[in-house]
Amino acid sequence: MPARVLTAAGGSRILKRIVRIASALSREARSPPVGSPAPFLHVFASLLHPMHGSLQTKTRLILLLTAACAAPAGFAQSPGGDAGTQLQTDTSIATAGYFQLRWDAPGAVRLYESPTADFQSAQLVYEGTDSGHAVSGRSDGTLYYRLESAANGESLGMPVRVEVAHHPLGRAIAWFALGAGVFVATLLLIVIGNANADRLAGPPPSRPDGTIE
Amino acid sequence: MTGATTAILNPWIGWGILAGFSLLWVLLGWYWGRNTEELDDYVLAGRRVGLALGIATAMATWVTSNTTMAAPQIALQMGVWGMFGYSLGAVGLLMFAPLAGRIRTLMPSGYTSGDFVRLRYGHLAWRVFLLISLCYSLGWLVSMGMAGGVLINALTGIPYHYGMSVILAICVGYTLLGGFRAVIGTDFVQAVLILSGIVLIAVLAIGNIGIDSIYSAVREQRPELLNALMPAAIMFLFNNLLFGIGEIFHSNVWWSRAFSFREGVGTKAYTLAGLLWAPIPIVAGFIALAVPALDVNVPAADMVGPLVAANILGATGAVLVLIMVFAALSSSLDSLLAATSILIVEDGYRRHINPQADSHTLRRATSYSIVGLGVLTWLLCAPRIATLAELLYFTGAFVASTIWPIAAGLYLRRANSAGAVAGMVLGSIAGLYSYFAIGFYVAALVGAAVSMICVVVSLWVGPASFDWRTLSEAEPARDRAS
Numbered sequence: 001m002p003a004r005v006l007t008a009a010g011g012s013r014i015l016k017r018i019v020r021i022a023s024a025l026s027r028e029a030r031s032p033p034v035g036s037p038a039p040f041l042h043v044f045a046s047l048l049h050p051m052h053g054s055l056q057t058k059t060r061l062i063l064l065l066t067a068a069c070a071a072p073a074g075f076a077q078s079p080g081g082d083a084g085t086q087l088q089t090d091t092s093i094a095t096a097g098y099f100q101l102r103w104d105a106p107g108a109v110r111l112y113e114s115p116t117a118d119f120q121s122a123q124l125v126y127e128g129t130d131s132g133h134a135v136s137g138r139s140d141g142t143l144y145y146r147l148e149s150a151a152n153g154e155s156l157g158m159p160v161r162v163e164v165a166h167h168p169l170g171r172a173i174a175w176f177a178l179g180a181g182v183f184v185a186t187l188l189l190i191v192i193g194n195a196n197a198d199r200l201a202g203p204p205p206s207r208p209d210g211t212i213e
Numbered sequence: 214m215t216g217a218t219t220a221i222l223n224p225w226i227g228w229g230i231l232a233g234f235s236l237l238w239v240l241l242g243w244y245w246g247r248n249t250e251e252l253d254d255y256v257l258a259g260r261r262v263g264l265a266l267g268i269a270t271a272m273a274t275w276v277t278s279n280t281t282m283a284a285p286q287i288a289l290q291m292g293v294w295g296m297f298g299y300s301l302g303a304v305g306l307l308m309f310a311p312l313a314g315r316i317r318t319l320m321p322s323g324y325t326s327g328d329f330v331r332l333r334y335g336h337l338a339w340r341v342f343l344l345i346s347l348c349y350s351l352g353w354l355v356s357m358g359m360a361g362g363v364l365i366n367a368l369t370g371i372p373y374h375y376g377m378s379v380i381l382a383i384c385v386g387y388t389l390l391g392g393f394r395a396v397i398g399t400d401f402v403q404a405v406l407i408l409s410g411i412v413l414i415a416v417l418a419i420g421n422i423g424i425d426s427i428y429s430a431v432r433e434q435r436p437e438l439l440n441a442l443m444p445a446a447i448m449f450l451f452n453n454l455l456f457g458i459g460e461i462f463h464s465n466v467w468w469s470r471a472f473s474f475r476e477g478v479g480t481k482a483y484t485l486a487g488l489l490w491a492p493i494p495i496v497a498g499f500i501a502l503a504v505p506a507l508d509v510n511v512p513a514a515d516m517v518g519p520l521v522a523a524n525i526l527g528a529t530g531a532v533l534v535l536i537m538v539f540a541a542l543s544s545s546l547d548s549l550l551a552a553t554s555i556l557i558v559e560d561g562y563r564r565h566i567n568p569q570a571d572s573h574t575l576r577r578a579t580s581y582s583i584v585g586l587g588v589l590t591w592l593l594c595a596p597r598i599a600t601l602a603e604l605l606y607f608t609g610a611f612v613a614s615t616i617w618p619i620a621a622g623l624y625l626r627r628a629n630s631a632g633a634v635a636g637m638v639l640g641s642i643a644g645l646y647s648y649f650a651i652g653f654y655v656a657a658l659v660g661a662a663v664s665m666i667c668v669v670v671s672l673w674v675g676p677a678s679f680d681w682r683t684l685s686e687a688e689p690a691r692d693r694a695s
Contacts, residue, residue: 096445098290132512137435172444179451193624
């Protein structure tokens, strides 16, 4: 999606070129090879690859930053989709309970949500001419979405599947504790530093031999 | 379910409001800046800003696209903890209050945060810091330019590129005309508009829908938003707090205010601004929780604020939101343009290219820099490459890594260049890695933690013995540092 939006925006040719490369890299990053430590590292590795050997250091840096910006904004088809799929999701595993659905369909559509792949108990979640639907606050589970034309009921592309799997609570509490530790340490630094501000304002203390500490 | 592709306001009403307020800002900018001839007057309002203006400018600047657009987005995604976590951004202002006093004392003639890092840690740390600071400033500028385009489009149907271009052009125009005096003066007017608008919208929203209806609908349709143990929201809490601290501690937007306030004003101004700011994201975020009760479709999470306000309050609400957010965006854009331009001129042009530049040349360079930044921001806003929150939180890893180098540099003699450089570089890398490996809601936290460890270790491994008097040598005419 980033490449499409950027092209439509009609920026400069250089910017377009940078973005095309960055988008390609970010697509690679979303599908890292088996064993890749993380998407970002894969992007980084791509930039350092001999394929980009002719690029100047500054250009690489720009590409790196652009790719990093573009990566999380991209939309991927669900694992169940094919090249003709029009309904897309920004993630197939939502670890925070929210995700974004987007489609590119002419006219009014109906969007259905179902807890099962056969859509036996599907619910209509949206009908209208919008081109997206933001989902949030969902509990753990698997959700399936299907899009159809409101005019004739014809299915538009393949359904998508999103798994909501929140981070484990223990992990979240560990992060919370780490954050609290950094915050308290910073606060103490400022409070104690400010209390001693007058003493700190002068020159560095000297040793008895006259040298500076 | 209602659609949301149709704008609430007629585009011509939107154009009328934009034209009216644009004219007002430009006239005020010209009026307040008509007598600014000296560099200090133009970039630091003569270093004589009083308490009332000081509070207003700090508060209005901190109410940005972050608050008015991303706070509802975070509330929609993270629920009540998201709202509360966002309001913890006020802690950054509160913690900067004592730092502002110390900065004014140690650097009575300072111009930028870059001045401090250069004099305190030397050239390597200074250049790393400048890279971080300029990346962040651009990210912030772009996120606000994009917010302007998105908001105006959502409310009036005016195409994104037109709205974004108008808001950037107006802010560049009046900042150019009036310099920092215009920024501070318009911030005061904008702060009054923002506070009045937010309070009015919250009162009308609660009156129209009711707390009970909002609560019931959220519990039924989006239960995790009310979950006090929602894991991602718990992880987000301190991340946002540290992100806010990092933004304020390092950014020249806040340092330039510390330099511009009269002696003794900085600490009080930042404390009161923080207290006034804290409830704003809660109020702004709260309206996003009305989405289930309203049964309104949100096509993209970053549009939820204006969409819901307009849906609840109709055309009047849309006008109100448009005015309020236009004020919020302007108050931040102008501050950032002014502060970043002096950073570029002082730390880039004068320190790297033309050390002998006189006051007149620097003032002219500042004007060119403001225009150049405006053009660059427009070019980066045009493609709209990420959503607001994504763009914003991407910078979290960078800015949080500056917290400890800045704070320790201001209070600890033993803080040293190696620790500062390692903290900023390794903190940024670790934060970026966690952004992609885990999520945006831990990037700043990891960056700050790694940076803190680097600085603390360096205190014991290679302690410095810094002479604080070095910092007072940052006057424009000479530079005896490092």
